[in-house]
Amino acid sequence: MNQPYTIRLTGEHAADAAHALGRRLVELGSRVCPPGQAPPAGFDGVVIRLGDAPSPVPAGDTVAISAHDTPDFAAEKILDVLHENGVISLESETYTPEEEEEIRKRLSDLGYID
Amino acid sequence: MSRRLLVLGLDCATPQFIFGPDAFELPNLRALMRRGAWGKLESCHPPITVPAWAAMLSGKDPGTLGLYGFRNRRDHAYDAMVTADGTAVREPRVWDILSRQGKKCVVLGVPQTYPVRPLNGWLVAGFLTPNEQAPYTYPRPLKDELLREVGPYLIDVKDFRTEDRAALLKRLYALMENRFRHARYLMTSKPWDFFMMVDMAIDRLHHAFWRFCDPAHPAYEPGNPFEHVFRDFYRAVDAQVGELIAQAGSDTAVMVVSDHGARGMAGGVCVNQWLIREGLLTLTRPPEGRARIEDCAVDWARTKAWSSGGYYARIFFNVEGREPLGQIPAADYEAFRDNLVARIESMRGPDGRPLGNRALKPQDLYVHVRGVAPDLIVYWGNLRWRSVGSVGYDGIFTFENDTGPDDANHDCHGIFILDDRTGAGSRELQGLALPAIAPTMLRLMDVPVPADMPGRPLVEDRT
Numbered sequence: 001m002n003q004p005y006t007i008r009l010t011g012e013h014a015a016d017a018a019h020a021l022g023r024r025l026v027e028l029g030s031r032v033c034p035p036g037q038a039p040p041a042g043f044d045g046v047v048i049r050l051g052d053a054p055s056p057v058p059a060g061d062t063v064a065i066s067a068h069d070t071p072d073f074a075a076e077k078i079l080d081v082l083h084e085n086g087v088i089s090l091e092s093e094t095y096t097p098e099e100e101e102e103i104r105k106r107l108s109d110l111g112y113i114d
Numbered sequence: 115m116s117r118r119l120l121v122l123g124l125d126c127a128t129p130q131f132i133f134g135p136d137a138f139e140l141p142n143l144r145a146l147m148r149r150g151a152w153g154k155l156e157s158c159h160p161p162i163t164v165p166a167w168a169a170m171l172s173g174k175d176p177g178t179l180g181l182y183g184f185r186n187r188r189d190h191a192y193d194a195m196v197t198a199d200g201t202a203v204r205e206p207r208v209w210d211i212l213s214r215q216g217k218k219c220v221v222l223g224v225p226q227t228y229p230v231r232p233l234n235g236w237l238v239a240g241f242l243t244p245n246e247q248a249p250y251t252y253p254r255p256l257k258d259e260l261l262r263e264v265g266p267y268l269i270d271v272k273d274f275r276t277e278d279r280a281a282l283l284k285r286l287y288a289l290m291e292n293r294f295r296h297a298r299y300l301m302t303s304k305p306w307d308f309f310m311m312v313d314m315a316i317d318r319l320h321h322a323f324w325r326f327c328d329p330a331h332p333a334y335e336p337g338n339p340f341e342h343v344f345r346d347f348y349r350a351v352d353a354q355v356g357e358l359i360a361q362a363g364s365d366t367a368v369m370v371v372s373d374h375g376a377r378g379m380a381g382g383v384c385v386n387q388w389l390i391r392e393g394l395l396t397l398t399r400p401p402e403g404r405a406r407i408e409d410c411a412v413d414w415a416r417t418k419a420w421s422s423g424g425y426y427a428r429i430f431f432n433v434e435g436r437e438p439l440g441q442i443p444a445a446d447y448e449a450f451r452d453n454l455v456a457r458i459e460s461m462r463g464p465d466g467r468p469l470g471n472r473a474l475k476p477q478d479l480y481v482h483v484r485g486v487a488p489d490l491i492v493y494w495g496n497l498r499w500r501s502v503g504s505v506g507y508d509g510i511f512t513f514e515n516d517t518g519p520d521d522a523n524h525d526c527h528g529i530f531i532l533d534d535r536t537g538a539g540s541r542e543l544q545g546l547a548l549p550a551i552a553p554t555m556l557r558l559m560d561v562p563v564p565a566d567m568p569g570r571p572l573v574e575d576r577t
């Protein structure tokens with residue numbers, strides 16, 4: 001991405017989810033501006049905001065964190081939202097050619113294909 | 115109060131072992147039947163794991179899903195077969211619909227759930243997960259949690275094609291117990307409204323041990339050491355089912371389903387060998403020994419039809435303007451197809467008697483025919499014979515299996531049991547079929563049934 005993006009989290013557990021989300025985004029190679037911090041000049045990453053806290057970059061999505069979700073789980077759901085909106089790219093998990101061959105052989109062994 | 119629903123999927127669980135006069139003693143399944151409704155469940159065409167579970171859980175038929183088997187043609191090229199993974203299911207399944215309604219879902223081991231997709235809950239993918247290193251859970255951290263709390267997740271049984279049946283049987287028990295152990299952990303550690311698991315072990319058991327358990331099988335030997343493995347395994351599954359139901363609580367509706375059943379297999383029909391003999395398939399040179407049709411040099415300019423094998427046959431036509439080197443004029447397509455249906459259905463077996471084949475046109479089976487469908491779906495001997503796609507056999511019929519022992523084929527009926535906790539009492543339902551299952555699940559969860567699901571729920575609307 002080359003445009004900054006604000007993801008807004010709401011709900012009782014939003015702060016915990018924001019922490020987990022920031023960690024995962026960094027793991028995925030994204031730049032992150034956590035809640036309460038101002039993005040530096042030229043920032044082109046993801047700004048995380050809690051509730052209606054102000055953000056200098058245009059609002060993107062707002063995600064309500066379910067009370068049933070663990071922070072890690074909530075973070076994964078938000079990553080999917082960001083992926084679907086083109087903000088980040090998650091690796092494709094369809095079969096590699098090697099996996100496709102592994103599956104084909106397994107299906108043949110099981111008798112499903114011949 | 116909204117109900118909870120537990121769905122136990124037992125791949126290939128077969129009516130005769132659960133409902134019939136020869137049914138095994140299965141106290142937990144029997145208790146569900148006494149309290150609720152039950153019956154034989156007609157599968158889809160073809161009655162195979164893929165597409166049957168996806169058809170059951172989306173409420174759409176395989177044609178509408180564009181799924182005609184585990185591997186489907188991506189386009190009309192001759193070599194473009196791809197595995198139907200989770201991304202191939204483009205219609206929402208029950209948990210997708212429930213997630214949108216805010217219901218918490220746990221999904222464990224259901225076929226065609228890899229690669230994993232988000233849902234409102236937790237998902238562990240099924241046996242089409244490529245390997246243990248793959249990210250097979252949603253959310254991703256669930257994988258580490260399961261490894262820590264339950265132990266390694268067994269995707270499927272290893273080394274299935276073996277003559278060492280005793281060792282295989284141990285692995286099948288391990289597979290089944292592993293799946294239920296994961297289920298018990300997820301059931302108690304996650305808040306859920308909808309919980310579904312599928313266990314594959316019964317399917318593998320039937321294929322590996324049918325000849326030992328079925329006195330009608332030609333290779334059956336009385337008093338063999340595996341004579342009672344079906345009975346014992348079904349009882350072990352029943353005990354696991356009982357434990358899970360008890361954990362779910364008495365207010366939880368319970369459904370037990372299978373995607374298809376099983377029957378003894380008489381042998382194999384070498385479909386491409388037959389097409390060669392009929393002058394419809396030509397190879398530029400004969401194979402050296404046995405060979406998959408994909409590995410053979412097909413003379414497409416002199417070929418009108420070829421087939422994929424498995425438990426049933428999918429026959430593809432080489433049509434002008436559709437395939438790259440099409441040989442059947444489009445105007446002759448239906449006449450050619452009708453002629454081939456007649457030839458297939460009049461085929462005689464090795465004993466000279468009619469084989470009882472069925473050759474089905476996708477357009478006669480499905481609401482829509484999407485993707486690249488086979489031109490014919492064929493059940494040899496109405497599924498008493500498997501379909502051998504490889505070539506290099508001496509004749510049309512074979513009693514060998516290149517990949518190792520397999521004594522069972524799929525059958526068109528699976529099982530359905532529902533205890534919806536209304537105390538309605540035991541009743542056998544007739545005419546059950548796959549399209550009713552997804553609407554019934556949604557109705558049990560008090561969620562509206564989408565208008566594009568053709569099946570009708572089996573329970574009354576409570577809202």
